[in-house]
Amino acid sequence: MDAAAIDQIRLNFNPQGMLVLNAAIGLMMFGVALDLRLDDFKRIIVSPRAPGIGLIAQFVFLPAFTFLLTLVLRPQPSIALGMILVASCPGGNLSNIITYLAKGNCAVSISMTAVSTAAAILMTPLNLSLWGSLNPDTAVILKAVSLSPMDVFTTIFLILGVPLVAGLTLSRFFPFLSHKVRKPFKIFSLIFFIVIIIGALAANWAIFVQVIGVVMLIVLLHNALALNLGYWSGRVAGLAERDCRAVCIEVGIQNSALGLVLVFNFFEGLGGMAILVAWWGIWHIIAGLITAFIFTKRSLPAYQAG
Numbered sequence: 001m002d003a004a005a006i007d008q009i010r011l012n013f014n015p016q017g018m019l020v021l022n023a024a025i026g027l028m029m030f031g032v033a034l035d036l037r038l039d040d041f042k043r044i045i046v047s048p049r050a051p052g053i054g055l056i057a058q059f060v061f062l063p064a065f066t067f068l069l070t071l072v073l074r075p076q077p078s079i080a081l082g083m084i085l086v087a088s089c090p091g092g093n094l095s096n097i098i099t100y101l102a103k104g105n106c107a108v109s110i111s112m113t114a115v116s117t118a119a120a121i122l123m124t125p126l127n128l129s130l131w132g133s134l135n136p137d138t139a140v141i142l143k144a145v146s147l148s149p150m151d152v153f154t155t156i157f158l159i160l161g162v163p164l165v166a167g168l169t170l171s172r173f174f175p176f177l178s179h180k181v182r183k184p185f186k187i188f189s190l191i192f193f194i195v196i197i198i199g200a201l202a203a204n205w206a207i208f209v210q211v212i213g214v215v216m217l218i219v220l221l222h223n224a225l226a227l228n229l230g231y232w233s234g235r236v237a238g239l240a241e242r243d244c245r246a247v248c249i250e251v252g253i254q255n256s257a258l259g260l261v262l263v264f265n266f267f268e269g270l271g272g273m274a275i276l277v278a279w280w281g282i283w284h285i286i287a288g289l290i291t292a293f294i295f296t297k298r299s300l301p302a303y304q305a306g
Helices: 003-008 015-033 038-046 049-073 077-088 095-101 106-134 136-145 149-173 175-203 205-236 241-252 256-266 271-296
Strands: none
Touching: 015 106, 015 149, 015 175, 015 256, 038 106, 049 077, 049 106, 049 205, 049 241, 077 106, 077 136, 077 205, 077 256, 077 271, 095 106, 095 241, 095 271, 106 136, 106 149, 106 241, 106 256, 149 175, 149 256, 205 241, 205 271, 241 271, 256 271
16 A cells, blocks of 8 residues: 555544543553552652653653654654654553563652653643644644644543542552452453454454555664663663663553554544554564563673662
8 A cells, every 4th residue: 555545544443432442541541550559659759860761761752752753754644643642652551561571670660650651641742742743744634633732631631540540549548459359450451452452453454454564664663762762861871770671661662552542532543643553552562572581681780680
């Protein structure tokens, strides 16, 4: 398929499916929140250096460098806007597990997940609006849909903020119940989400096969950029190796599920955006596991090994 034709594609996803997808993201966020504690937020105040540098890489460096990458690669406008959207999202909920496999600092990873999720309520619509409007090609799409940062803020607050507060409240005041439901709830919400994505993929399989080749290389380069921005931000700042690994993975594993919700809520499933965000959701898991494997082959300094 000609790359220009991607912008004309609208994926098949009805309003009922959109409602279910929103619910699935909310349930997943609630499950993640059950693993968080208020101490995870306090940690960034008590020991702010590593998570602070990670959050700057997440919400400042990554969107800015993604914008530059869109100018260098000059993909189709909808693909470029999909890249900016992904870069504007917070860290994904698999980052903590992959950080553990990579022998990174899980405390830094968890605190970044907690704070970046809360910060995304403001930072995601801000970055999407800012960087999307600075690229003349993507600015046309933003104007066409009359994107309001406040509308995006409201959506993100409902599907991230409310479940986050609910999960933190349950784990704080009902720790026994929280501990009992945490694992089965996370498994259920993950399976629920996977079933929805498989259904959406099946409904759009012909389109997916036609255009996947256009976005594969772009996602590979973009994700490599994110992982390297995270790692080298930590190295330049003089962080310990375990902290650098945590920041690397936290910046490289984006919440693409949130990205998909925003694509369907505000851009009517615009083909280039949806395909790029969906493929990112698959690829960043593969890339994250490869990165973790590479890290495990590199020995930690003796004082960090424990």
